[in-house]
Amino acid sequence: MRNAGLLVQALRDPASLADPDWSGLIAAARAEQLLGSLAVRLEGMKLPAKIATILEAARRDSAHARTQALWEAEMARRALVPTGIPVILLKGTAFHAAGLDAHQGRSVGDLDILVPRERIEEAEAALIAAGWERIKSAEGYDDLYYRQWMHELPPLIHRDRDRMIDVHHTILPLTARPTPDAAALIADSVVLDGGLRVLLPADMIVHAAAHLLADGDLAGGLRNLWDIDRLLREFAADPGFWPTLVERARRHQLGNAVGRALRLASRLYGTPVDHAVAGRARWSDRLFAARLLARNGWGQERRKALRFAFYIRSHWLRMPPLMLARHLWTKARA
Amino acid sequence: MRNSLALQIGPVAFRVGSVWRAPIEALAGLYAGYPAPEDGICDFTVRLEPEKPWRRWLRPSVAIQGDYILPDAAPLPLGMGLLAAEMGMNLQMALGQKRYLLLHAASVEKDGRALILTGESGAGKSTFAALLGERGWRLMGDEFALLDLETGMLRAFPRAVSLKNGAIALMEREVIPTRFGPRLDGTPKGSIRHMRPDAAAIARMGEGARPALLLFPRFGAAEAVRPVGQAEIFMRLTQASTNYVALGAAGFDALTRLVSTIPSAAVDYPDTDTAIGLVDELWRQAA
Numbered sequence: 001m002r003n004a005g006l007l008v009q010a011l012r013d014p015a016s017l018a019d020p021d022w023s024g025l026i027a028a029a030r031a032e033q034l035l036g037s038l039a040v041r042l043e044g045m046k047l048p049a050k051i052a053t054i055l056e057a058a059r060r061d062s063a064h065a066r067t068q069a070l071w072e073a074e075m076a077r078r079a080l081v082p083t084g085i086p087v088i089l090l091k092g093t094a095f096h097a098a099g100l101d102a103h104q105g106r107s108v109g110d111l112d113i114l115v116p117r118e119r120i121e122e123a124e125a126a127l128i129a130a131g132w133e134r135i136k137s138a139e140g141y142d143d144l145y146y147r148q149w150m151h152e153l154p155p156l157i158h159r160d161r162d163r164m165i166d167v168h169h170t171i172l173p174l175t176a177r178p179t180p181d182a183a184a185l186i187a188d189s190v191v192l193d194g195g196l197r198v199l200l201p202a203d204m205i206v207h208a209a210a211h212l213l214a215d216g217d218l219a220g221g222l223r224n225l226w227d228i229d230r231l232l233r234e235f236a237a238d239p240g241f242w243p244t245l246v247e248r249a250r251r252h253q254l255g256n257a258v259g260r261a262l263r264l265a266s267r268l269y270g271t272p273v274d275h276a277v278a279g280r281a282r283w284s285d286r287l288f289a290a291r292l293l294a295r296n297g298w299g300q301e302r303r304k305a306l307r308f309a310f311y312i313r314s315h316w317l318r319m320p321p322l323m324l325a326r327h328l329w330t331k332a333r334a
Numbered sequence: 335m336r337n338s339l340a341l342q343i344g345p346v347a348f349r350v351g352s353v354w355r356a357p358i359e360a361l362a363g364l365y366a367g368y369p370a371p372e373d374g375i376c377d378f379t380v381r382l383e384p385e386k387p388w389r390r391w392l393r394p395s396v397a398i399q400g401d402y403i404l405p406d407a408a409p410l411p412l413g414m415g416l417l418a419a420e421m422g423m424n425l426q427m428a429l430g431q432k433r434y435l436l437l438h439a440a441s442v443e444k445d446g447r448a449l450i451l452t453g454e455s456g457a458g459k460s461t462f463a464a465l466l467g468e469r470g471w472r473l474m475g476d477e478f479a480l481l482d483l484e485t486g487m488l489r490a491f492p493r494a495v496s497l498k499n500g501a502i503a504l505m506e507r508e509v510i511p512t513r514f515g516p517r518l519d520g521t522p523k524g525s526i527r528h529m530r531p532d533a534a535a536i537a538r539m540g541e542g543a544r545p546a547l548l549l550f551p552r553f554g555a556a557e558a559v560r561p562v563g564q565a566e567i568f569m570r571l572t573q574a575s576t577n578y579v580a581l582g583a584a585g586f587d588a589l590t591r592l593v594s595t596i597p598s599a600a601v602d603y604p605d606t607d608t609a610i611g612l613v614d615e616l617w618r619q620a621a
Binding site: 027030049053064 | 335340347349351371372373374376377379381383399400401402432433580581582583
């Protein structure tokens with residue numbers, strides 16, 4: 001198994017697996033945090049006994065991870081209720097809380113929430129009063145950098161439960177060229193039973209695309225793209241979805257990222273997409289696909305030069321050149 | 335990877351890959367006679383990689399990689415590659431095993447019933463279990479005891495026994511030389527020598543056992559046997575488990591069942607002969 005193509009095939013079309021390199025498939029799925037998703041996709045199939053056991057344990061693990069993620073969201077809700085600040089769940093926890101198909105087998109690391117920027121310090125104070133603590137020193141460069149330029153607070157960790165929370169006020173760093181309309185993300189969010197909120201379906205896609213393509217080096221991107229596949233398959237049942245997606249992507253200045261995400265999902269996972277929204281295939285799509293697949297059957301990362309190029313790109317996206325130079329200078333001296 | 339070995343140990347299959355040949359050869363020698371995994375499918379992958387690309391040749395340095403890793407784990411010199419492989423397999427179990435409740439404990443079996451020995455690192459449980467394994471008991475494992483979440487049975491996990499410092503000479507007097515791996519001096523835990531369990535322990539690795547007695551041995555104190563309350567046992571076992579928290583309710587249920595169904599005691603012993611006498615006595619009472 002020279003790249004993660006087998007993993008993508010297994011997720012896309014489980015029935016097509018014919019005596020694959022099972023050990024390699026499991027190792028690659030673990031490395032890409034997709035073992036839970038794979039376990040859901042292969043459930044009920046005739047499998048070697050060992051694989052059935054491994055996937056059964058993965059499903060049990062997912063169920064426990066879901067309980068923990070929902071509990072963590074509930075803890076944040078309780079901490080923030082007295083402030084009256086609307087709490088919008090993002091990413092994995094949102095899929096779980098909203099019961100979307102994308103939640104099945106989805107692992108969740110940190111809790112990600114979005115709050116209005118003008119109230120973010122109030123939210124931080126309420127969380128700290130409820131037991132979350134700062135990880136980074138409050139006077140250091142990192143802390144300053146987060147507060148001045150990032151789309152989220154420096155991460156907080158809960159002192160008893162040891163779980164992190166990322167409090168966002170928008171979905172891209174302020175230094176990135178696109179400027180998403182954070183007020184619209186919040187104003188059009190959808191309330192769930194219990195009072196927590198999630199983004200509008202089209203905004204979830206925009207956020208997932210931004211996270212995958214406009215902010216980072218695509219490490220672990222197969223999982224983010226799998227989220228996009230699951231979400232699109234579910235949302236596309238609504239005939240109004242595609243036009244709304246076009247409108248929201250434009251409003252958040254993320255039309256290019258959304259188009260690319262749709263093309264990559266279609267190329268790798270066979271996701272049905274509206275080709276008018278996805279746009280024409282570009283030569284560079286192949287590079288993105290190759291980067292996403294750069295993992296072998298021993299779970300090792302491959303294609304070092306390509307990965308490094310995407311790493312450089314992630315910094316380029318995040319900062320204008322002069323600022324990048326200053327940032328690297330400060331980091332090097334620290 | 336260039337060099338690799340797949341090993342079945344009890345219900346768990348590992349594959350260990352390495353850019354160097356020596357650690358895999360050492361591992362194959364130590365685990366001679368172990369079966370290959372069924373269908374060739376492995377639960378866990380361990381990789382021994384150069385810490386930096388040039389450290390493959392220049393002062394070779396082994397980083398322990400795999401499905402599950404500790405980001406701040408210190409690399410080991412190539413001469414300790416075997417230890418790196420062993421630590422890598424331990425790490426996969428500690429962080430990735432979700433099918434069994436994992437207790438940091440040694441276990442031995444007689445007549446289909448299991449004796450579990452747990453306690454803090456350095457309490458002597460590993461040596462004690464290895465010794466019992468040469469005195470009529472079947473060694474099930476010296477490092478991890480695997481409690482089946484559904485059935486409450488203990489599964490055997492007979493890895494090579496990791497003997498440390500004084501225990502090495504003790505076991506060298508008991509066991510034929512061909513069952514030992516190389517002696518490794520100057521490791522982070524002092525001197526280490528691995529010992530392959532006897533042939534019966536390997537041949538019967540697929541057989542589980544019903545937990546029958548739980549002991550907390552402590553080496554170096556005057557002979558004593560004390561009762562331990564169930565609440566204390568429960569708390570001590572949660573601390574001795576690497577995956578109790580990760581298993582959630584399933585782990586709680588399995589541990590509660592274990593603690594409420596088997597007799598237990600804390601045992602202090604000044605020397606191993608006393609310990610073996612105490613265990614025989616307590617085992618008779620438990621029967």
